[in-house]
Amino acid sequence: MAFMKASSPHAHGITSTADVMQQVLLATIPGLLALSYFFGPGSVINVVMCGFTAVLCEAAVLKLRRRPVMFFLQDYSALVTGVLLGLALPPYCPWWIVAIGTGSAIILAKHLYGGMGYNPFNPAMVGYVILLISFPVEMTQWAAPRTVLAEGQQLVGPLSGLGHIWFDLPLDGYTGATPLDLFKQNNSLLVEHLYASEPLYATARWAGAGWEWVNIGFLLGGCYLLYRKIFTWHTPVSMLAAIFLMSVLFYDNGSSNSGGSPWLHLLSGATMLGAFFIATDPVSSAVSKRGRLIYGAGIGILVYVIRVWGNYPDAVAFAVLLMNIAAPFIDYYTVPRTYGHVKARPATEKSDK
Amino acid sequence: MTKIWTIPGGVHPEERKEQSLQLPLAEIALPKELVFPLSQHIGAPADPVVKVGERVLGGQLIAAAHGIFSAAIHASTSGTVSAIEERPLPHPSSMPGECIVIEADGEDEHIAYQACEDYMQLSKAEMVKRVRAAGITGLGGASFPTAVKLNPKSNQPVDTFILNGTECEPYITADDMLMQTRAADVVLGAELLAHILGDPERVVIGIEDNKPKAIAAVTEAAKGKAIEVVSFPTKYPSGGEKQLIQILTGREVPSRKLPADIGVVVQNVGTAVAAYEALRFGKPLIQRITTVVGEALDTQRNILVRLGTPVAHILAEHGFQAKRASRLVMGGPMMGFALDTPDVPVVKSTNCILAPSKTELPPAAPAQACIRCGMCAEACPASLLPQQLYWYAQAEDFDRLKAHNIGDCIECGACSFVCPSNIPLVQYYRAAKGTLRQMDIERQKSDRSRQRFEFRQERIARAEAEKEAKRLARKKAAEKARQQQADKPGAAKADVVSAALASAKPKAISAEDELAKLQRAVASAQNRLEKLQQKHDESEDAAQRDKFSAQLKQAALRLQEAQAKLDARQAIPAPAEAVAGVAASATTDANDPVAAAIARAQAKMSMPPAEKLQANIDSLQQRLAKAEAKLAAARANDGDTVAALQAGVDKMNEKIAAAKQELAALAAPTAATKPEPAARPTAAAPSPAVPPVKAAPKPEKPDAASVAIAKAQQRAAALASMAPRDKLHQQVKSLEGRLEKALERLAKAEADNDDNLDAFRTGVEKTRARLQQARAELESEQ
Ligand code: SF4
Numbered sequence A: 001m002a003f004m005k006a007s008s009p010h011a012h013g014i015t016s017t018a019d020v021m022q023q024v025l026l027a028t029i030p031g032l033l034a035l036s037y038f039f040g041p042g043s044v045i046n047v048v049m050c051g052f053t054a055v056l057c058e059a060a061v062l063k064l065r066r067r068p069v070m071f072f073l074q075d076y077s078a079l080v081t082g083v084l085l086g087l088a089l090p091p092y093c094p095w096w097i098v099a100i101g102t103g104s105a106i107i108l109a110k111h112l113y114g115g116m117g118y119n120p121f122n123p124a125m126v127g128y129v130i131l132l133i134s135f136p137v138e139m140t141q142w143a144a145p146r147t148v149l150a151e152g153q154q155l156v157g158p159l160s161g162l163g164h165i166w167f168d169l170p171l172d173g174y175t176g177a178t179p180l181d182l183f184k185q186n187n188s189l190l191v192e193h194l195y196a197s198e199p200l201y202a203t204a205r206w207a208g209a210g211w212e213w214v215n216i217g218f219l220l221g222g223c224y225l226l227y228r229k230i231f232t233w234h235t236p237v238s239m240l241a242a243i244f245l246m247s248v249l250f251y252d253n254g255s256s257n258s259g260g261s262p263w264l265h266l267l268s269g270a271t272m273l274g275a276f277f278i279a280t281d282p283v284s285s286a287v288s289k290r291g292r293l294i295y296g297a298g299i300g301i302l303v304y305v306i307r308v309w310g311n312y313p314d315a316v317a318f319a320v321l322l323m324n325i326a327a328p329f330i331d332y333y334t335v336p337r338t339y340g341h342v343k344a345r346p347a348t349e350k351s352d353k
Numbered sequence B: 001m002t003k004i005w006t007i008p009g010g011v012h013p014e015e016r017k018e019q020s021l022q023l024p025l026a027e028i029a030l031p032k033e034l035v036f037p038l039s040q041h042i043g044a045p046a047d048p049v050v051k052v053g054e055r056v057l058g059g060q061l062i063a064a065a066h067g068i069f070s071a072a073i074h075a076s077t078s079g080t081v082s083a084i085e086e087r088p089l090p091h092p093s094s095m096p097g098e099c100i101v102i103e104a105d106g107e108d109e110h111i112a113y114q115a116c117e118d119y120m121q122l123s124k125a126e127m128v129k130r131v132r133a134a135g136i137t138g139l140g141g142a143s144f145p146t147a148v149k150l151n152p153k154s155n156q157p158v159d160t161f162i163l164n165g166t167e168c169e170p171y172i173t174a175d176d177m178l179m180q181t182r183a184a185d186v187v188l189g190a191e192l193l194a195h196i197l198g199d200p201e202r203v204v205i206g207i208e209d210n211k212p213k214a215i216a217a218v219t220e221a222a223k224g225k226a227i228e229v230v231s232f233p234t235k236y237p238s239g240g241e242k243q244l245i246q247i248l249t250g251r252e253v254p255s256r257k258l259p260a261d262i263g264v265v266v267q268n269v270g271t272a273v274a275a276y277e278a279l280r281f282g283k284p285l286i287q288r289i290t291t292v293v294g295e296a297l298d299t300q301r302n303i304l305v306r307l308g309t310p311v312a313h314i315l316a317e318h319g320f321q322a323k324r325a326s327r328l329v330m331g332g333p334m335m336g337f338a339l340d341t342p343d344v345p346v347v348k349s350t351n352c353i354l355a356p357s358k359t360e361l362p363p364a365a366p367a368q369a370c371i372r373c374g375m376c377a378e379a380c381p382a383s384l385l386p387q388q389l390y391w392y393a394q395a396e397d398f399d400r401l402k403a404h405n406i407g408d409c410i411e412c413g414a415c416s417f418v419c420p421s422n423i424p425l426v427q428y429y430r431a432a433k434g435t436l437r438q439m440d441i442e443r444q445k446s447d448r449s450r451q452r453f454e455f456r457q458e459r460i461a462r463a464e465a466e467k468e469a470k471r472l473a474r475k476k477a478a479e480k481a482r483q484q485q486a487d488k489p490g491a492a493k494a495d496v497v498s499a500a501l502a503s504a505k506p507k508a509i510s511a512e513d514e515l516a517k518l519q520r521a522v523a524s525a526q527n528r529l530e531k532l533q534q535k536h537d538e539s540e541d542a543a544q545r546d547k548f549s550a551q552l553k554q555a556a557l558r559l560q561e562a563q564a565k566l567d568a569r570q571a572i573p574a575p576a577e578a579v580a581g582v583a584a585s586a587t588t589d590a591n592d593p594v595a596a597a598i599a600r601a602q603a604k605m606s607m608p609p610a611e612k613l614q615a616n617i618d619s620l621q622q623r624l625a626k627a628e629a630k631l632a633a634a635r636a637n638d639g640d641t642v643a644a645l646q647a648g649v650d651k652m653n654e655k656i657a658a659a660k661q662e663l664a665a666l667a668a669p670t671a672a673t674k675p676e677p678a679a680r681p682t683a684a685a686p687s688p689a690v691p692p693v694k695a696a697p698k699p700e701k702p703d704a705a706s707v708a709i710a711k712a713q714q715r716a717a718a719l720a721s722m723a724p725r726d727k728l729h730q731q732v733k734s735l736e737g738r739l740e741k742a743l744e745r746l747a748k749a750e751a752d753n754d755d756n757l758d759a760f761r762t763g764v765e766k767t768r769a770r771l772q773q774a775r776a777e778l779e780s781e782q
């Protein structure tokens, strides 16, 4: 009688990679709801299209690489990449933007580097940055939130949205600047006056109309993930803290040179999406707790620096990619102190022990 | 309330302890056959002290501890030793190993155990001795010989003694059951072990809070005693020795050190009870409580099982259904190992036999890619980065593995347990650790062989230098001899003698060489001794120190031997030189029988004949006594050597008689004028007595040296009486012969590429030169 030979442990916890990914998908819902409420169904369409394209690309590449397609698709990682990219893209962007972005994310950023677990860069952000650099016009046209629509103007409906996406049918005056855009363009008004003169701020409670709720939505989703222990608090908290500190430091009392209020930075653009869904991508981030604190803080600082002094109104994608490059380096010097050791040792240390 | 520290990481697997706690502790039927692996503890395998076919009783020692780092093994019931052979071992590798197999006779007779009422009055050394004799090892899993742990270094006072009743593995309830049913003995055992350890300030029994009954029982039993019973939150792996120390004291055991290094000793509760039983009742470790659990069994419970009981027997007793089982595990689900056959016995460390059904512990799902989620790092109690270890283990980057402290991984399996990608992380670590160990061994080996190589180079160089020096000396001597020869033709005699001697012992090592060698041996022995002493002083744990002290003793012995040899060697030249009559250049070497024989013969020669005879008789009588003893023994045994021995004794008697007679004759004044023998090979064969004749007629087989000496002397005598011309003639002839031989040898050496090629060459050269000289002389003579 021969029994199965297996290495300990024989018991296994219940979480699987698929579970982790499903939780992440679930957690995007509040943010997506807010996006849809304020900007119409554009984001939902984006998410569906990106997700679909991502899974398709993933399957195709797996087939080419002769990997078991179903086995790998079941980890939901491609879907998550697609959905995150979909959330980041401007609503009602043309279909080919979706195709190019998702394709680059899955094929270039993920599989050319060896596939799941081996990609040094966050795939969704690679896709996003490629698009932003290649098609700046399409990528910077955001829809206007419902609160600032002119009298008689309607939110874009699903059908007209699809028509625009697929057939480039004109959409009546749907575009608007984002709060970060506006702030960047301003160089003469005091913050106070700017806030008063722009309906985007005037109709908002803390930061920018619609955007603040979108960010709060993602913050809620992030808290849910924290609660489910999908990731640790270190990266998001340190990133948000860094943004907060930077904006407090350079608020400049709301002068015309001001870098913007902390609320503006925390609740605008992709801050919360980045903090809880992008920067926490485990594959491309630092591994240890200390490492993640540094990694998150780095992203936060870079986001602020690029937003305020750089050429792009938002910067989460760039900041994340830059810190992705630094992650292995951070890892070398942030190995935690092991039980029984007086000090932590750098991973580069050579020893004969 | 005792302060409790929390440990990082840890997981909460399903406990499933209630499964085996429904039924009371039970015993099972005696198996037909019991198997006792000689190696069921950490350290050297035990040495069997019983023979196949022997009847043994329960409790009888069947294998003795091999050294300090080992443990004795006792039979757990009465029966007959049916085999001592290789059997599959309960070991992760399921490799076979030497086992004593006992066929139970069903009587279950035991030896009379020596109970001891006032065992607490014994000396500590005696207590440790008894614990050792009882073959007690850690019952928690690691099987570390308990006596070793009870003997910490004197410079390491133990301030905390922890009794581990954590039992953090799911399913297992053996310690729980023990504490519930024998709480008083647990406490007595704790007191006993604490006493042996010098009554540390703190004696703590640590129990996880999922065992309320055990906590209550032990707390009750420990009432009024200086023992803390501490419960702490359930979390795997709180029961790991290092983790438990951290929970109860806040201290961490430094990497690669032992708990004793920080003044802590941890023992399992089962071990404490075993020690108590050994001292109080004189019972060796022959049974233990084992949890038999899993849904593939009809009955799940704890049993008091005899060591050596085959797992198959236990399974049969519990209604095991192989079809339902997903696997068979010895130990718990987190750290236990899968058995591929139930034909292995229960050993001292077997705390659980787990036969889970396929739904209970399903086969592992296929591993997916690591998503670097970091859950493993969150779970690791040692604060390692399992995902990095995994990454570097796959890449076989051993430097990085070491930098990430893979050596501090306790293989608890918490990381694998939580990994959402189902990666069997621990398996990778075990493999990597194995490779690292192998690499370490290899490195040590190569270091050693490099050292050896360097030594050899040095030695060769030294030998070369010595050879060169000797060659020069020889050349000088030869020149001198030639000069002397030219002055006084008769001097050639000595040369011929020495040449003959040299050819009789071509392989003899020169005296200085030998001396140098011995001196080197002494020096290196001393060196070794010093090094070992140093290592001994530095070594931390007791076991290592023991090992070193054994080595130390050996080295000292070797040094003594070498010194003795050297002394003997240095003493020898004196008598040899004193009787420099025959061969001035004869090499006397303590190790060379020929030279020794010559020396002895010479020594004898210098004795007065009467004394010599007396000595001879004495030695003969001694030999006779011995021979007679042997004969008696042979007779007693009815051996077939009786006849031969009898003949020998008779002959010896004769010899003694003859010698005595001679002595008597010698005592008469006329006999004293008898000439002395030139050389007598006493060593080659025992001669009955010194024959009062010339050397030539020898009744026994003469040895080569004495023959050569005799021949040389004859030749020298002949030469002396020859006319100078004839003499030269003779010399030329002999030199020609020698040259031929030397050339032959050289050719052979060349063909074989011998190390001594140079030596041969110089030999040939020299002979040739001498021949030429002799020829020239002859010519001038003519
Ligand atoms: S838990 Fe598994 S998947 Fe997650 S980081 Fe560790 S090894 Fe990788």
Ligand code: SF4
Residues within 6 Å of the ligand: B379, B380, B381, B382, B383, B384, B386, B408, B409, B410, B411, B412, B413, B414, B415, B416, B425, B426, B429
């Ligand atoms: S097995 Fe090793 S690496 Fe994994 S959790 Fe345990 S100690 Fe940490």
